[in-house]
Amino acid sequence: MVKIAIVYSSINGHTARLAKAVLEGINSVDGVEGKLITSEVALQRAVLDDLSSNYTAIIFGTPTLMGSPSAKFKEFMESTSGIFIPKLWKNKIAGAFTVGGLRSGSKVNTLTDLAVFAAQQGMVWVPVTVTPTWNLSSQKEEDSLNGCGFFLGVGAQANVDQDGNNAPAEWDLKTAIAYGKRMSEFTKLYEPTYTALKAQDI
Template sequence: MNIHMVRTDIRVAIVFHSGYGHTARQAEAVRRGVEKVPGASVLYLTSEEAQSRWDDLAVADAIIFGAPTYMGSASAPFKAFMDATSSVFASGAWRNKIAAGFTNSASRSGDKLSTLMQFVILAAQLGMHWVNLGLLPGNNLSTGSEAELNRLGFFLGAGAQSNADEGPEIVPPESDLLTAEHLGERVAMVTQHMVRGRVTA
């Protein structure tokens, strides 16, 4: 096949809920990461908007899920979106798309892993391929600092921590936003590789 005919454009959807604005900042960082990859475009939707945009999501090459972790679980509005994907489950419309996720909470742990695992299971049920964060844990040595990427030490996706008494204009910290940006770029690159592979196979 002529190399000039290989498809390099991809569309990455970011579907998220943000209760107070902190997770929205994380979602914006993910978007910046996706847009760093040439040929990548972004469909940026709240979980509520997404429930009326199924056709647009069906043509996305990748979908990145994002929600705050409340009481050890994805927030209720995002869970409503997850439940609404039952129609996608039945049709298989998202089979073989790329998937990834991010979450934020007030505590350093905050049981964010539970939310990321919810996203992984959702992706598996829908036949999607999960992309992990791809970063070693940061700030886990005596010489480390809070400025390091993946300072919270997650592997499945991007985690962020926002102090409960600070607004989204202050938190999450820059290191967590850069970690989210890394996730967006990684997802776009993996998606592009997969799309190219399908075209040339």
């Protein structure tokens, strides 16, 4: 079984809801198993060791706060310096998602921070390939996939007066499901290459 972890932090439940949608997409592919792990739990040494040894892909998720990953998520990022030095996550697949109260809201900066983090770990970044449906006046809102138009990772918008049961909206959740499915298909095909790279220490 190919394993993909989703490490995320969420204060009000929006990122947690998006994480569940990514998980749904991952688990829709036979032979791949996704797991949700909060960034607080991922601070534990045993959890980091499990991620290093047993997962081919790790997807990072955080709300965008003041234009960057949350402090909670940054704590997780900084806790991985022991992974960085021996390059224990080298060649693993990586990707990301974020949520903001605004449609843009500087979310691209959060996704960039996460991509740089993955690069520091030597990981292989997989972007979003959901073509935006251009927000046409003729189309139903629920069909507006990737409506905020992010490509480094999923960038969703959640109304600040709704909790994680009602936001982000359906179209962002569908985008996250599609991204999870792509990550799963990609990782499944890549798995033998990952094993070969590891065996040859490339």
